[in-house]
Amino acid sequence: MADEAEQVAVFASGRLVDGGASVGALAFVPDDAGRDLGDGRTLSGWSAFQGEETDEELTDAERIRVPSLAWLVTHDPAVTMVTSGHDGSVGYWVRRGDRDDGLPHWERLET
Numbered sequence: 001m002a003d004e005a006e007q008v009a010v011f012a013s014g015r016l017v018d019g020g021a022s023v024g025a026l027a028f029v030p031d032d033a034g035r036d037l038g039d040g041r042t043l044s045g046w047s048a049f050q051g052e053e054t055d056e057e058l059t060d061a062e063r064i065r066v067p068s069l070a071w072l073v074t075h076d077p078a079v080t081m082v083t084s085g086h087d088g089s090v091g092y093w094v095r096r097g098d099r100d101d102g103l104p105h106w107e108r109l110e111t
Contacts, residue, residue: 005070009037011047012072014063023076024051026093026106028086037066044069046083048076051095078104 011032016023026048033045046069049058057063072079081104082093093106 005073006068007041008044008069009041009066010044010069010072012065012067013049013053013057014065015053015057016048016050017065017067019050020075021050022095023048023072023079024095025049026079026082028089028091030088030090033088041068045088046072048072048079082106 015021026046028045029047030045032043032047035043037043067075069083073083078095092109094109096105096107099105
């Protein structure tokens with residue numbers, strides 16, 4: 001799994017990757033999944049955000065990063081609560097604080 005997770009990439013905001021913040025929002029776009037990046041990797045379909053990015057940040061290609069899915073899971077293991085076992089449908093999730101057991105609460109928003 002680790003090798004496979006290194007070969008698939010996620011779109012991520014520079015704010016998340018460069019700033020080291022926890023993931024505050026995730027999106028899945030099925031049409032992106034499997035797209036060849038031309039560097040031996042393919043897109044996973046997942047995008048990750050710190051959660052407070054501006055529209056300008058999200059539309060500026062210079063502020064978008066493309067780390068591996070393995071990097072994302074290592075950076076913030078809580079994302080596996082959403083990504084693991086996902087059914088492949090389009091979706092958007094926002095992290096809404098912690099549950100009583102200390103794990104994050106992910107809310108799926110209607111798209």
